[in-house]
Amino acid sequence: MIYPFLKQESRNDCGFACLGMLIEYYHQQKISLLDLKMQYYQPETALSIYDLGQLANKYQLTFTPYQITNQEFLEQKIDQPLIAYVKNENGDFHYIIIYEKKGQKYLMADPSSDKVTSISSDDFLNIFQGIIIFTKKANKWVSNRTSFFSLFVFLKPYRKTLCAIFTLTLLLNLSLIFSKSFLKVYFDQLTNAVNNDLGIIFIAFIIILLFRLFVNYFTTLLNNYLNQQITKKLLCQFISNFNQLSYQEVIKISRSNWIKLQEDLALLATFLGSHLSQLLVTFLMFLISFFILLIMNSTILIIVLIENILSFLMMLIFLHVHKYHYQVYYNQGVKLQNHTLALYDSFLAQRGSNLTGYCSYQWEQQLNIFLTKNFKLQQVILGQNLLQSFLSQIISYIIFYFSFTLIFHAVFSIGDLLFYSALAIYMNDFIISNSVLIVQKTKFYDAFIRTRSFIFKQASEQNEIVSLPTITSxxxxxxxxxxxxxxxxxxxxxxxxxxxxxxxxxxxxxxxxxxxxxxxxxxxxxxxxxxxxxxxxxxxxxxxxxxxxxxxxxxxxxxxxxxxxxxxxxxxxxxxxxxxxxxxxxxxxxxxxxxxxxxxxxxxxxxxxxxxxxxxxxxxxxxxxxxxxxxxxxxxxxxxxxxxxxxxxxxxxxxxxxxxxxxxxxxxxxxxxxxxxxxxxxx
Known part of the structure; x- marks a missing residue:
């Protein structure tokens, strides 16, 4: 079983993070820390046990706290996740989740760490503060938040632009297929020692090349236009809803988080404006290439399909690795941004109290951690790309190896082989594009989870007053x-x-x-x-x-x-x-x-x-x-x-x-x- 994990963003977030994990565990619905904080009157302070229970009630969860001895805890059977009150390495009181007991170890989700880990009973008792909170699901809770597919409503005004991009991209790829056939035609002419029509062939392919460049230019322009318009629409919707918030709601979120939310919106705009249309085109080209290879050479088709299946399985492995490293990278980015803003805001105070060196050192520490997390994330992405490239090259060599006999027996020519290889690339492109999207699914989905309550404003349950007389009291x-x-x-x-x-x-x-x-x-x-x-x-x-x-x-x-x-x-x-x-x-x-x-x-x-x-x-x-x-x-x-x-x-x-x-x-x-x-x- 995969146990939910949600990392805290600041030292007082552990209660919110534990609640978020339990909401996902019991209700199978993800919720962001920002959404949880918006439900609490003072989100920058740590949740008390009472407030944590009151907040849990809003999500149909029942929290029951108990004071318990170490021996009683060791004898406690764990059927449902429970929250333990501990003291962390900094000496702060802290909430963690115990999901289950395995022998002398406990499966623990510590919001201040990076993932669900195991802890021995002795190590746990060293930090345990004698309080546990039993948790259970009271009733079914269904979020009234919108689904990820609601984002597509922002594409509605640009249907014609999308159709134009799709058509032009399709033409571009079809012309590319014709371009790939150049080597086939050239080798056929060379093999047959016929050069009567070679000049016409070269002129024809030059015309195709010019056509491709022309179409590519306008396709790129349309893509940029669509990206800008969707980004503008998302940001304008965000600011419009932001202006409707109360001051109380605005200060619940730090300045760095407000900035990060706008970065999330830009990421979602990129998904809608670029990735979606690209995915549709690569899928269509996959089908075209599939049927051409099926008709012309099923052997190469089988080899290519095996490659794509292996690529897909490899992508599923990278999905979980990328998800973990991206979340760590994102949270550290928020911390670094907080330290950077504090560095600017406290300039005079630093100088006045001789804290410039100390504050700069603290900022540099956060920067080093951020760069380390970013390096590890890039390692994962690079590893995925290298493995996919290696697999693609190996399959190409296998195709050429098996094709030797077929060419020798004149089943097809060298030109045919090069053309088939070009078609295989289109099938690979679809899988690779999907791999990138699925591996980065966490990035897009988490960006949506964090921003949805700010771009899809919930309708007020009360009828607002639309006019007022002169106010006298x-x-x-x-x-x-x-x-x-x-x-x-x-x-x-x-x-x-x-x-x-x-x-x-x-x-x-x-x-x-x-x-x-x-x-x-x-x-x-x-x-x-x-x-x-x-x-x-x-x-x-x-x-x-x-x-x-x-x-x-x-x-x-x-x-x-x-x-x-x-x-x-x-x-x-x-x-x-x-x-x-x-x-x-x-x-x-x-x-x-x-x-x-x-x-x-x-x-x-x-x-x-x-x-x-x-x-x-x-x-x-x-x-x-x-x-x-x-x-x-x-x-x-x-x-x-x-x-x-x-x-x-x-x-x-x-x-x-x-x-x-x-x-x-x-x-x-x-x-x-x-x-x-x-x-x-x-x-």
Whole structure:
């Protein structure tokens, strides 16, 4: 029996990886780590035993934990896979799967290793922490995710292009068959000592050559066009669905994984745009060559078929070897990308704390591991190619060996032999193309598993609200929220209307509250209502963006000029904002020029200038609600007071919620909400 294995990507992924393996074991359905993480509220932290059991329930699995002694474990009969709680070589608590017991050894799937391995009972007891989790299938679980064949829907708009590529490629290969017959005709002419028509023959084959080059040129152009269009369609679909995610869902996946997902989409586009059409053509040429050889020489056909069968069997062996090495290579690629991004992001911190050498060393270690894994993968691919080449050459020699007698007895000529050998190549091409696709099946299928939830968005089970009246209040009704298993607030009932300043100590939940009010975080328990009537959960992110403006702490300037950023790139800006004296004073005081060019958030401006630009951009936007999270924390007091007073005057009839610690800004507001006091009252 082949036991499932799923490798963890980070040190806290072992629980997710074990669950993924058990889902595949019990339900025979693969699921990616990303899909599992999207179901958990804090995916970057390790799963507790309780949370692991709760997550398993969603997939119709029952996990029952027990505390057990070493002797009891040795006597335990293992009928179903169980999860063991151990301490790994780094001293971290860790989940592994025990699939079965064989004598004094256990078949173990350790997500931090590379495959299912055996471990002796003594070695296991050295790391065992006295807790096992019995597992069983509760009910049948069927994924509502789409199948791999759903990808073909992206080919539908390009049916004519596909037909053109198929037709041209077929013509190209047929002309190649005619070209291969050149040697046959030439040797026949040579054998018969006839050269009357040799000039015409040479001209005919030159015409065929020119035709092949012409067709090949346009076929390549069409293939490139199809690849580009499918890649564009997949990426646009991906970004469209990405924009519908909540902030909570986006941060569940690391930046390097988001980048890797786009690489996966490019891989799938290559499969759809190139490999699929190539497979169809090689199959057709296989059939044509098969029937020609069947009619003309069955002996060579039998030899070629034997070669293809051997190639196919060899490919099945390489399938499992390639699958293992590719998964190891891919996971290490994610780790290297994480270290590389961290190296860039922490540049100033490295210099300031003299950690440049240490961080560079850690990055180099990951690079060396990645290169080693890549080298091993390339070894497997090279080994497959060499064996296939060797087998093909041996079969060619066998064909020529057996053909000697047939040529000697004039059963067929040397030209016939060369032509038959050329036809045999077409049959080999089909098998080799299939071999490559089947050996790399893991690469394509795993890429699909990782990306399918981002390119095939599941339809919402609830009917979304498509329009809203003017928002005059936001109402919390029995709202609870936990972060990293810590309850930030519980059963809170509050109403926000008019102009409010929200204060509280750091970590109390001010930022979380504003993110919940803008639906960037999703509510877990309770409701957020608009005008005490409309449930925020049922409102689309697009509609919310037209009603609620969020000025978050992580402020960003986009590539363009300061003017472009303030006008929101001509999207709904009130251009009169530039005429107000207060704005001109702030510009002058902080040396902000509208023509200053910004390159993708490069730090050419100070933090205070960036905050001012984003604050003024907000002033130029017409919304019902303005949520501001410490939007002026780096701005001098004079500019800060000018901007806040101007905001309250300009948006006098709007809902404004400003969260922060600044006493001067607090004094500008009539309504003050102390979250710590409010949360205590609601406990």
């Amino acid at each position: 936001l109402n919390l009704v029995e709202l609870s929220y936990a972060n990293d298993a810590e309850i930030l607030f519980k059963n809170v009932t509050l109403t926000f209307s008019g102009h409010l300043f929200v204060k509280g100590r750091s970590g109390i939940g001010k930022t979380t509250l504003l993110l919940l009010l803008s639906k960037m975080l999703l509510t877990e328990e309770g409701e957020i209502r608009i005008n005490n009537n409309y449930n925020l959960t049922l409102i689309s992110p697009g509609l919310i963006a037209t009603k609620i403006y969020s000025l978050v702490q992580q402020q960003y300037l986009f590539a363009g000029t300061v003017y472009d950023n303030i006008t929101n790139f001509n999207q709904g800006c009130n251009y009169q904002i530039f005429n107000f004296e207060e704005i001109q004073t702030v510009f002058h005081r902080n040396q902000i020029k509208l023509t200053t060019l910004i390159n993708a958030n490069e730090p050419t401006l100070s933090k205070g200038q960036i905050q001012i630009i984003n604050f003024i951009k907000m002033l130029g936007q017409d919304r019902d609600v303005y949520l501001i999270d410490e939007g002026l924390s780096n701005v001098d007091n004079v500019s800060k007071k000018l901007l806040i007073q101007f905001l309250l005057k300009l948006k006098r009839n709007k809902v404004i919620i400003y969260a922060g610690h600044d006493l001067m800004i607090e004094q500008c507001f009539e309504q003050i909400i102390d979250l710590e006091r409010e949360f205590k009252q609601n406990d």
